[in-house]
Structure formats: C-alpha cells, structure tokens
Amino acid sequence: MLIGTSPLNAPGWRQASPSPRAEPTLLSHAVLDDLRDLIGTESFGAFLAQVHADLCAAAEDIARADAAGDFAGLRRHSHAMIGVAGAIGATEVEEVARALNAAARATDIEGTRSRVAVLRRISEALCDEIAWQREGQRPL
C-alpha cells in the first residue's frame, strides 16, 4: 500500500495534471472534483489524508472483527466504510461494504467471509489510489 508522504495539511496545493493514470479506477474523479470545489483547494489535501486514514482504519477494523467472528463489529465498521466510500464516489467498494453490512446483519458467516475477502482486496486498492491522489497534489 502506498502511503503519501507529502505535507498535505499545508496550504496551496493543487492537483497534478494531466493524470498519468489511464486504467479504470475505483474512485470517481468527477466526485473528487466536486469535493475539491466544496471543501476548497487549500483544505482538500487534509481531507484526502483523512479519507485515507478513515478507510484504512475501517478496513483494519473489519479484518479484526472478521477474525473474531464479531458480527456487530462487522456491521459497525462496514457502516463506516459505506459512508466514506460512498462520499468519494467509490461505488464498487461502497456496494461490497453494503453487502457485507447486510450479511453481518443476517449473521451470515459465509456471506460475511466472502465479502470481507473481496473488500480487503478492493479497499487496499482504493487506499492506494487515494494515496496516489494525495501524492498528485503539488505545492503551488
């Protein structure tokens, strides 16, 4: 997993352009653009850093709850994952997290296990993408 090292809280960042990545992404760049407009370019780096931290924390919490067979924990942490992924337009991650949430609510062991496996893979990829986005922010 890539972790950005830039001082993201500093003011005066802008997105690197043009994007060198052409392959399909888990993120919606249109939604990110909207969020940048909403939050402001100066605070957007800090926001991305927080999104990264929240997603990574939720992914780790989900893995821990899965290992412990803790359905309430799976439900709580998948809830956080749905919210954050949904807010940044990461619909694939959001949908798997939503399916995990439903399986946890139904205390469906097989259902949660299969979703946790998929979610682990795609949430890691999403965290990588966000880290890349963060590194794409360059000081003016």
Add this chain to the structure above:
Amino acid sequence: MAKGRPASTVSAPAAPPVLLVEDTPSLQMVYEAVLRNAGQPVVSAATGGEGLRRFRETGALVVLLDLILPDRDGLDVMAEMLAARPETRVLVITADGSINRAVEAMRAGAHDFLVKPFDETRLVSSVRNALASVGDAPPGARSAELPGGAFQGFIGSSPAMREIYGRITSISRSLATVFISGESGTGKEVCAQAVHDLSNRAEGPFVPLNCGAIPADLLESEVFGHLRGAFTGAIANKIGAAAAADGGTLFLDEVCEMDLNLQTKLLRFLQTSTIQPVGAATPRKVDVRIICATNRDPAEEVRKGRFRADLFYRLHVVPIHLPPLRIRGEDVIEIAEHVLGQLSDEESKSFTGIEDEVKALFRRHPWPGNVRQLINVLRNAVVLNEGPLVTRAMLPLEMLHFDETGGGAMAEPEPAEPTAAVGGLIGRPLAEIERLVIEETIARYGGVPRAARVLDVSPSTLYRKLAAWEQQQG
C-alpha cells in the same frame, strides 16, 4: 458527496447552529463544508455522549445524527434529545440500508432519514425543511385522517389501512425515497399523491410517470428530457419529468419495468441529483423527491437480475405495502358506498345504497383488480340502471358466475376450480406465475388488447413482456 450549484442559504445567521453528530472524521468534514457553504453555522460531535453535551450547550434545534456511534445507539441519543426538547428536529443519517431501521427512526420521532451517501442538495434541502418546520407541531402530531375512515383520497378504516395512514403521515415530512408496492388497483398513485400532499413540497409539482406505459427507447427522454436535434424526431426541446418535478415529487410508477440501461442513469441521477437531457453537454442540478411503485416483488426482480441491486437499495428506503382489497374487511363496503354516491351524482341517478345480498357478495369476492375493479363494477351498475339500490342482477355476469361456482375464471369460458388452480401455482416463482396468467388470459380472450383490458394494464406492457419472453427463449 456530489457538488453542483452553490448551495442556497438555509437560515439566517442568527439561527442556533445545527448540531452534527458523526463519528467518521472525513464525513464530518464534508457535511460541515456543505452546511457552512450554505450559510449554516454548525457544531460537531464524534460520539453520542459528546453530542448530548453539545446539544445541551448550544440549544440546537436541528440535529444531524448518525445512527451508529461508537458509544451509544443513535436512536437512544435521539430519544434523550426529544425528551429534553420535543421541538427538536432530528435528521437521522446512516449507511445502514435496513428498512426497519428507517421506519423505526421515523416512528420514534425522527424528522427525516438520510441514507449515506447523499448529495449536497439533499442535505441542504433536508436541513432547510427542518429549520422551516421548527415551531410547527411536534413530529407525529399531525394527522390528515378524516372522520369516516377517509384519508387523502383513501377510503377505509380497517386496521391495515390505519397503519398505512400512520406511515404516510410520519414519512411525508421526510425527503426519504418511498417505495410503494401492492397489487394492481390498490391505490399506489393515491398513496404517492398523499405523501406529496402532506409533505413540505406540497406547493411544488407532483409529476407521475408510468415507466411501463412508455416504450423503452423513449423513456430516457421522458425522464430526463432532450434537446432539439438530439435524435431523429426531436424537433423541439423537451423538459423531462425529473426537471418538471424540480422542487416537488417525481412518482415513478411500475419502476421495475425500466430497462437496465436506464436504471443505471436513474441511479446516477439519485446519486448526484443532476440530470443531463439527451443531447445536452452539461448536467443540471434538480431538487426532487422520488416516490416509486411497482406491482411486482422488487426483491425478486433483483434476484432475477432484472433490477439493479444498488438502485433497489437507493430506492427502497421507506417501503409501503398496500394491502389487497380482499383482506381489508369492511373497507370494501365503505368504499362501495362512497363511490356509489359519487357515481350516482355524476350520472344523475338516484342510487341510495347496496342490497345486503350484494354486500355479502362483495365481502367474499377476491377482487383481483382491487379497488379499481370495484369502481368498474359499480360504474357499470350505475350507468346501466336507475337505482335506488344496487342489486345482484346489476352485477357483471362473470362476477355472479365466479360467486356461484365458488370461484374460478373471472370472466368466461370454462368453469374452473380456483383453489385447485391456485394450488398449482403455489411454489412457482412469481415471474413464472405472471407469465402463465398473461398467456392464459391472452388465449382465453383472443388477443392482447382484450387481455390487457381484463388485466388492467396497457397493451404495450403485454407486448413488451411477450417480446422479452421470446428473446429469452432465443
């Protein structure tokens, strides 16, 4: 969270701050940004305990409350807030798609229910409505039920319908998407209109659109509109139903008839609150509440792959299932007497009531076409007779035949044993039963147009289903 046009100001600067109780920091940042951009002061808390403390300190009258918090259940936090200040408007936010949770929250006094992720317009709109309603009667106090079991176009005082009236009243003030299900003729559009009429959007437009009555290739343009020249035959700009409903309610009837491509576009619309008319270069933001309806089992449609699961979760926030007339007890008589009075006036006849024998028949009839079928039976009786009582002789022959044989074919030809016939259907998938009934009706009535009349659907619906089945068979 999608962002479009600058959010409108939601309150005067002197208003008490909105209290946001959300434990995920990045989401807190987004919601705060939306509200501040809309000119609304906001204070935040990350736990239920902190939320209650800030609630007491700030005197907040509008609270955005996540249901799943690290230390407390959100519903318990809401209960404490409402106990302390009943006039508080609590807007519950959650990513938990549990329908029961939404209903539970609304019943417990939530002012609105927002399912994550929601867009900026939805959040601002919800807060604006909540602020505007502060000072009105507390949640749940308003009831639109009239004496005699009448409620916003519905007639009937059965327990099942009273529960429906209560649910409509409690959800109407919300902006949450409502999903109405029920057999054909149970009053789904009446229900949608009632939700709209009791909402804060009652002054706005109510735009119904029957997705099953419009050919698939025209439906996108009907929903989202088109620009002149966008395609052959587009001779003028057309405003779509979604734009026409801006500031009001869009009612999508027979939503399960929508093809998968358009479902994707509808999902995008729900996610972003933006529409892009066919041929337009840029999207446009609209503020629309969605109500949709189907006479199918939507969960089954999802399982069969005919309805997108993600769209289902978006739409199926607050469900209302309208009961069929046959289980509504004395409602059938209340409705019949009410409708008879109306029809008698309309036709300048002198009907004053219904014979007891007919009432008894009405009570035991299964009414497969529900209230619509009952109205048709009465209209037929009133138009062809003078009154003063509706007698058995005035009823359609197929209804009498059904009654005499103990059931079976509603209309013609061969007598059948309904119990046996239904028995043969039990255990089969709903889609298969639908196909059997449609094909049998077409065969019995000699063609699609007559079958469509009997089944009370448009012929285009039947043609489309037949084409889809042929396609499935290759």
